[in-house]
Amino acid sequence: MSTPGSASDSASDSASDSAPAEAGNGPPSSVRALMSGAIDYAGLFPPASLTMADAVQNFARYRRGPNAWMLGRFVLPVARLEELAEAFAAVAQGEADPWPLSVIARASDAAALAAFNGRYGARLRIDTVEAPPVRKGEVADLAPLAATYSVFAEVDWASDPAPVINELATFGVRAKIRTGGVKADAFPTASQVARFIVACRAAHVPFKATAGLHHAWRGDYPLTYEPGSARATMYGFANVLLASAAALAGADEAELVVVLSAGDAAKFEAADQGWVLPSGRALPSELVMAARGEAMASFGSCSFEEPLEELTAQGLL
Numbered sequence: 395m396s397t398p399g400s401a402s403d404s405a406s407d408s409a410s411d412s413a414p415a416e417a418g419n420g421p422p423s424s425v426r427a428l429m430s431g432a433i434d435y436a437g438l439f440p441p442a443s444l445t446m447a448d449a450v451q452n453f454a455r456y457r458r459g460p461n462a463w464m465l466g467r468f469v470l471p472v473a474r475l476e477e478l479a480e481a482f483a484a485v486a487q488g489e490a491d492p493w494p495l496s497v498i499a500r501a502s503d504a505a506a507l508a509a510f511n512g513r514y515g516a517r518l519r520i521d522t523v524e525a526p527p528v529r530k531g532e533v534a535d536l537a538p539l540a541a542t543y544s545v546f547a548e549v550d551w552a553s554d555p556a557p558v559i560n561e562l563a564t565f566g567v568r569a570k571i572r573t574g575g576v577k578a579d580a581f582p583t584a585s586q587v588a589r590f591i592v593a594c595r596a597a598h599v600p601f602k603a604t605a606g607l608h609h610a611w612r613g614d615y616p617l618t619y620e621p622g623s624a625r626a627t628m629y630g631f632a633n634v635l636l637a638s639a640a641a642l643a644g645a646d647e648a649e650l651v652v653v654l655s656a657g658d659a660a661k662f663e664a665a666d667q668g669w670v671l672p673s674g675r676a677l678p679s680e681l682v683m684a685a686r687g688e689a690m691a692s693f694g695s696c697s698f699e700e701p702l703e704e705l706t707a708q709g710l711l
Contacts, residue, residue, distance in 0.1 A: 424664045425710050427683040428635055429464045433701060434496055434694045436469040436604070440576050441618040442696035446474065450481040453493070456698050461711070464702070466692045467496040467522055472503045475510050482518060489517070496522035501535040507543070522546065524570060524602075530557045537565040544691075546570040546602050549590065551582040556593040563597040568691070573634065574606015576617050578626040581606060587634065588650035595641045595689065604694030607631040610704040612657040629654065631693045631701060636662065638690035639682045640675055649673045659708045 420426075435456065436442075437449035444452070453468050470478055475497065482493070497520050499507060511520050523539050525547040539545050547562060548570045549555045559569055571590050574581045582590075594601045609615055611630035616623035637645075637653040645653070656662070656672040663670040668678040695701060705711045 421705075421711050422664055422666045423679045424666060424668050424682065425705070426463070427679040427686070428632065428639075428669070429705070430683075430686070431464070431466045432631070432635065432686070432692050433464050433698055434466040434469050434602070434604075434692045435698050436694040436696050437698075438470055438474070439694075439696050441620075444696075446477050446481045447484070450478065451485050452698065454486045454489075457489070457493075461702055465698065467494045469496045469524070469694055470498070472497050472499040472506055475506070479510075479514055479518060486517075492517050492519040494522070495520045496524055498524050498526075499539075500526060501539055504539055507539075524548070524604075525567075528558060528562075530561055533558070533561040533565050533567055536567050540566045544568060546691075548572060551586045551590055554593075555590050556596070559590075559593045559597045559599050563599050567599075569594050569599050569601035571601060571603050572605045573603045573629050574626075578617065578624065581626060581628065584651045584654040585647065587629070587654055588637070588647040591638055591641045591650055591689070592647050594638075598688070600688060600691050601638075602692045602694070603631075603634050603690065607634065607693045608695045608697045608700045610701060610708065611659045611662075612655060627657075630657075631695070632659075632662070634693065635685075635690055636669060636671060636677065636682075639669075639677050639685035640671060640673070642685045642689045643675065643677060643681055645673070645675065649675070664710055 435453055437444040437452055456462060456465050492515065495518055497507060507520050521543060523543045523545045525536055525545060527548040527550055536545050536547055546568045549558050551571055562569055573587060606628045609628055609630050610632045612633050614625055615628045616625050633654050633656065637650045640653055641650060652673045653671050661672040668676060668682060670676050702711060
């Protein structure tokens with residue numbers, strides 16, 4: 395596992411981020427469909443836990459790199475918005491388009507979010523809010539935010555998520571699942587993730603996933619970047635993205651468990667036409683692209699470089 399790069403650690407830059415893409419040597423359309431704008435950069439959060447200055451410099455560099463098409467939003471807590479603005483002013487002047495932000499916030503932070511967009515919206519634009527875990531009966535509080543932003547509310551996977559997800563649908567709020575953490579007991583089972591995905595499909599609720607998703611495929615990995623870190627079986631972001639697309643195509647929970655549990659990238663076949671899953675299901679690129687809008691919108695990762703390195707190692711980039 396490579397340590398996420400920091401601005402002061404330019405030697406760790408991946409080759410793909412330091413050199414122009416070669417003409418005619420891009421990824422197949424199946425990979426483009428799966429990964430376009432998929433990685434919400436959460437370098438401020440564990441296990442990377444970068445400083446704001448380093449995370450901002452990284453994001454600016456990623457946006458200039460040849461793999462910027464995979465980059466989504468910069469993720470941060472509402473309490474650090476002004477700190478972001480200061481760091482941005484130091485390193486990212488002259489950018490043509492505003493940075494898209496996903497802010498961890500509550501309904502009570504609506505005024506702070508609006509004020510920030512009013513001051514900085516031409517350079518830094520909050521368009522997404524990630525809300526803390528909600529229970530049934532609490533979703534209505536998020537409705538005013540959902541009228542302005544894409545709101546993803548975290549849903550507990552330990553019990554049946556369907557009642558909460560159905561309520562999210564009523565108020566136009568999206569779902570969020572935490573698929574790991576820095577402790578082994580923070581990871582849901584494949585059956586629990588599959589149940590969540592199926593509940594979102596049934597309610598027509600898009601979702602995002604976060605935590606423990608900086609690896610491409612299911613496998614045994616260190617939980618942190620510390621030497622001698624404990625290890626655990628972690629989900630791959632490609633597993634979860636493809637499981638969400640399979641669900642949109644009609645896969646049941648049992649099939650999704652197969653897709654989520656497959657740890658060998660060789661069990662997945664990618665070509666220009668689409669993907670073939672370990673379950674044998676073929677997913678056309680067009681369906682995978684549709685799933686990115688209707689099912690799993692993105693995933694949070696404290697590293698942008700690590701996903702690139704692993705996809706490159708598999709010959710997909």
